Amino acid sequence: MNVDPAVPLACEPANQNAGTALQDPEQGALSADEYALFASVARVRRVYAGETLFHRGDLGTTMYVIAKGAIELDFGEDLIAKSLGPCEFFGELGLLIGDHARSADARAIDDGELLELRHEEFQRLVEIDPTLVSYFLRRAIMRVVFNEQSLIRRLRRRNQDLQSALDSLRATTQQLSRTEALVRRDELTGLYNRRGLLQHLRERHRNGATSGLGLLLIDCDQFKRINDEHGHLIGDRVLQGVANILRSVAGTNDIACRLGGDEFCLLVKAETREEVMRYAEFVIHTSHGLLQMPQLPPLICPMSIGACLVCAEGEWNDWYARADTALYRAKRQGGNRVEWQDNAPIPA
Structure with a gap:
């Protein structure tokens, strides 16, 4: 396991409203079970206050989960910057569709630690617990779709690229639905397993x-x-x-x-x-x-x-x-x- 002993293996709510984060498509906090699963395969990366993880427009395929500290996402232009804390994730769109241009600058607000997940680590997650991963992906996709649709309304000139991303996400959602059905159904009879x-x-x-x-x-x-x-x-x-x-x-x-x-x-x-x-x-x-x-x-x-x-x-x-x-x-x-x-x- 790649997790440093100092990295917590459970998510504690960052505020009183954290318990509703999974119901809000704008939020991106992992549940305790998800965090423990991701931490079991992720690579630990230490970051320092002021350090830039990536710039808007950079191509990337890595997803991050905040173990300690806080990260600011600056979307530029007329969009409001967003601060993320422990157990929240970002960069998942690059992981899902590959080499996606980052939509924000990511900068460490203070010293902390991140969990890095690339394609190979994500495949291990699927092998360990496909059901939990499918639920995470469905929620993550809903969040991405919500954010991307907002950007389409406010930045019309990016419409073509964003629509392509949505098409890819819809195809992924359909595949996840089929995978989830297979996980819960008996192959021979079609009944629940x-x-x-x-x-x-x-x-x-x-x-x-x-x-x-x-x-x-x-x-x-x-x-x-x-x-x-x-x-x-x-x-x-x-x-x-x-x-x-x-x-x-x-x-x-x-x-x-x-x-x-x-x-x-x-x-x-x-x-x-x-x-x-x-x-x-x-x-x-x-x-x-x-x-x-x-x-x-x-x-x-x-x-x-x-x-x-x-x-x-x-x-x-x-x-x-x-x-x-x-x-x-x-x-x-x-x-x-x-x-x-x-x-x-x-x-x-």
């Missing part, structure tokens, strides 16, 4: 929307035999068939997920046991109906389901353990059935 499900749950927790939910934990019966007798391509087709059933029953606010292998789950909007069981029975009855059709090789397989209501004060591991207890009971009783687990404490 475990990472996508946990991200969705984190968003629900932030919004206080974890009440009134039911969980179905679904496991394919005899799936290993299908793979052994018919091969993995047929096994994949069976998994896609299970995914199609879950997708068909999932409502707008429900989440269908492939947790891994032949294990799936369905997080549904429900207030009562009866509501949750209606989902489970639909899945079982649909698979039963498909199994009655002539199948060689098989298109679907029997399923066992463990069902429960979700406790708003609990976490995913608590909910999973409860549903898994019911699923294990369904398996033990021969499979191809639904078992319910109440919210009473689960025996150790």
